[in-house]
Amino acid sequence: MAAREFAVMFVCTGNICRSPLAEQLLTAGMRANLQNDVVVTSAGLQTIDGVPMDPLSAQQSVLYGGDPSNAISHKVDRESSLRQDLILTMTRKHQTDIVSRYPNLLKRTFLLREFAEIVEVLHTDSEADTRVNERRRRIVVQAAMMRGQLTRGSIDFDIIDPYRKSVEVHATVGESIHRATSTLAELFR
Template identity: 25%
Template sequence: MSVRILTICTGNICRSPYAHLALQHGLDAVRPGAFEVASAGTHAMIDNPVDPGSARILQGRGIIHDDFAARQITERILEDVDIVLPLEVAHRKIVLSYSPRHLKRAFTLKEFARLLDSADAREPWTQRLAGMGTPEERWAALPSHLARERGLNRAEEGADDIADPYRRPQEAFDQMAVEVDAAVDRIVAFERQFS
């Protein structure tokens, strides 16, 4: 069994595939085979490949994306997901319209990383999670800790969103990648401490 994570954006060609592939790459480096990261879109450009702006950055990092095809979010896809990481608060609301049971398991990517930091600063609860033998057990317990922290640590409106670079210059994709990478690095670092 692996921990199943889903990233979500609008078209599933720019932000969410970049986050999906970067996060899978990072987690595989720490704990190969323990995580299965995928992505979908709220208004997916179904079967399209990764947008060239995101693809260029992935290629530069040696992350393979050739077999990627955009897909639309569905209730069926969400059934099998442990944690959902939308790229905007608006996407999280759409996720919850499909699956209200994900209320405590859906965080924007930036919010998830931010809450990992603030929860750990408030109470080093990662020590308690260390006693859990498998990533599945650890990541099953994680959302309730972060959902509680969400109530204690609210961000300004828009602070947890990552802007859509679609049809914008490469600089917009580069900025998106910087923000995604910072969150991905924090999430990967969280798992690395249990290695």
């Protein structure tokens, strides 16, 4: 019997800028590492299904190797949220919203930049593990335990919403998301 795939969902407000960009960049990073056993999705907390990706965010996706060609918005729902091994939000408000809707997701829900910073200091098993998805799930558990130790204080992990903002804001957001998803792609190898 095959092991269950590792599921990651990125969440933002409208699912047309930040979360689809993160989905596409992590997918591209996993593909570059020849990893096809991570299911990466994205959704929005305040959206309707079927809205196309913002063109400036799509440009950032292409710039960093993503594929925005079929990106349309999806609304966060209970069923898909509860299937996730890891939920990565763009702001603390998104994280709070997800956890208030689905309290049992507390230990699996992080801000994207927060999680990337935590896992950079984790000592993970680098040797080949035949149960790689179980190793990935252990990383999420370890990160939840370390969350309070590493992220207290005035660190702001929010990634601002670039919707209807300048090309420069989109570029800053794109770079931030690219940096964080590159860390995750390397970690989840």
